[in-house]
Structures are given as C-alpha cells and as structure tokens.
Amino acid sequence: MSGNNFHPQVKQLLDGEITLADLPPALRAEGEEALRLLAAVDREPVMFPGLDTRVLAKLRRRADSPSFWRRLVTPREVRLRVRPWTLVPAFAAALALVLVLVRPAPTPATSAVTVRFVLFAPDAHDVSLAGTFNQWDPAATPLVRTGSPGVWSATLTLPAGQHQYAFVVDGARWVADPGAPAVDDGFGRRNSVLSL
C-alpha cells in the first residue's frame, strides 16, 4: 500500500482536515493504518554538522569585503575623524618622503677648466669679477694687479658649461669683458659669455 492509494477521506485525515472519528467505519482501519505509517516516517531534521556556520561565515565575509568595483561605485557616507596622535607620524612620513623627492638628483661629474680673466683698467682702484659662478657677488672674486701697469687678472677654476659674468670696477661700475661675446642682461647692460 502506498499513500497514493488511500481513500480521499483518509487523505483528508492525514492532512488533518478530519479526525479518525469522522471517517466512516469502513475506512477506519485504513485510516489507522495510514496514521501508523505517517508516524513511522523519520521526522528528524537532516543535519550537516557545521554547514550553517560555514554558510553564515561566508556571507559575513562577503558583506565585510565587497568587490573593489562595488566599493568604488557604492555611495556611502564617509566620516573622517582626525585623531591627534595620527598627525605626528603622518607628518613625519610626509616629511621623509619630501626630503627624498626634493633631494637634488646626482649630476654627472663635470670637468673643471681653469680660466684667467684679464681686464685693462688703468684708472681703477679695485676690480672684481661677478657672475653666475659666484651668485653675482662683487666681493667674492677680486682681481689683482699684474706686473703690467693697469692690467688686472684673476684665475679661476670653473665647471665646464656656460657662464655669464661682468667685471665690477671700483665696486660700482659693471663692465663687460671686451674680449668675450656678450648678451643683453635685461637691465640695459651687457653680460659676457664664457663657454667651457
């Protein structure tokens, strides 16, 4: 006997719609048999040990770490709370990075060239040299009188490259080197050009 062959009224009994007493006497035995069979069915839930724990853990992980794209496009409120103790290491890290980034790049070794600067200035009391090589400081490189009257000179070792300069006579008069090419200095005077 299978459940499919039960009398419709017995099926009503199994569904709880009627009681055993409601069945006609001819169907009571079938009804009792059907109830006995139903009671014999194993009603214990099927258990997979740890399954729900694993499923929940996985769901929790997904909820905690959505995909990069989802995190990028999902609108959310961001609240930035600055804790005072984070300022010190943050600024220290930034300072270290700045120092690394602004450190001048190593320049290739350049050759140095010794140059003699000469000016004929018979009326001068003092003569000096100012240019890109000494930050245009008139006091940095004085010329000295040579054995020849009125001739002043200085010998410098300069890095190879291009330099602009002028002689400074008596601390005030800026004079271009008559023996060198010159360019406009932007102030109405001329700077001498030295290419080494």
Next chain:
Amino acid sequence: MKTLRAFLLLALLALVGGGTTLHAQDISARLAGRVSPEVAALVQRLATSAAARGLPVDPLIQKAIEGGAKGVPADRIAAAVRALAGQLDVAAAALTRAGPTHPDTDAIAAGAFALNAGLNDTNVTTLARVSGPRHAQGGTLRVAGTLAAMGVPAAQTVELVTQVIEAGGDSADVLALPAQVSAGVSHGRGVTPAQAAAGLARAAAARANAPGQQKPKPPHP
C-alpha cells in the same frame, strides 16, 4: 581601517603642502637679502608657475639675484624676470615643436639663452631637430647662442651648426665652434665672425660631401 585612511590622507596632504613649502622656502632663502621682499615674492610666484609648466626655475632666481647685485630698481628686476619667463616659454614651445619628447629643463634654459642672444624660435626648433639623439639639445643651443653673441648672424649660426653635425661631427666638434670662429677672426685680416663662420660651414660641407663620407640622416623628418 578608518584610522589608517585618516593617516594616509593626512600624509598625502602634508606631502603636497610640504613639497610646495620646501620649494618656496628654498627660493626665499636664495633671495633673502639680495632683492626686496616684493621682488622675492614675485619671483616665487613666477617660479612656482614656471615649475608647474615644466620650465627651469634657476634662471629666474639667478636673474633676480643678478639684478639685486647690480643695484637695479625693483621694478626693472621684476620686468627682467618676467621677460625671461616669457623667453623660457617660447623656448619650450620651440623645442616641443621639434619633438618627439618633452624638452628637458637644461634644453629650455639653453633655448632661452639662444633667443636672448639673437636667434628666433624657428632657429631653436631647427637646431633641436638637427641635434638628434647624438647631441644634447642644450649643448647645441648654447653653442649657437654663443656664436650669435659673437656676432655671427642667426641664419649663418644655424647653417654652421647644421653642417658640422650633418658632416658627422660629434659633441666636441660642436662645442669647439665658438673657439674656431674666434680663432678665424683673430688670425684673419679684417675677418668678421660671420665670414669666419661661413668658412667653417663650407669646410664642414666639403667634408660631408667627400667620397666615402657617410652623411648621417636627419633624426626627425
């Protein structure tokens, strides 16, 4: 997690702000006592703007220092620094036209020098193209500027440098040109820098056309 984000954000802000501050402090330190505070502030603004455009900053600072040392009034220093910033812009544009890469600051500074010496932006573009990968653009432009400063006309300067490079001359040959022109003027009777340069250009062309001489192809069309 939030603390880490806050840390990174603060570090980034401090990095940007700190870099600018150090840069500005460096300029201030170099100009301190050499120019008026107004000129120093102007140079700082121009230098920051120039650096953002990829231009060299040092020539601007040097020009301000030079003006201060020469006792030039503040307004004239400001005008000269502005004019130089303009020349750097023109030089950068001329070098960019030569392509193919973005010009380096040394080449831009040399280009501005060449412009100041009498070359125009087309000359700068031509010389940058001629330089190719074998010659540093900055070196070529400085030599050209020096030749122009010696009195060699711009067109002849470009011709001479081009002939020497296309004849296979190396960087030393190009760097020697001002001294060779100077020697030509010194040794010749009444020879002008233009004549001396023309003679050197003819000699280079003859070398380039000599039998067995491989004429290097121009690097850029």
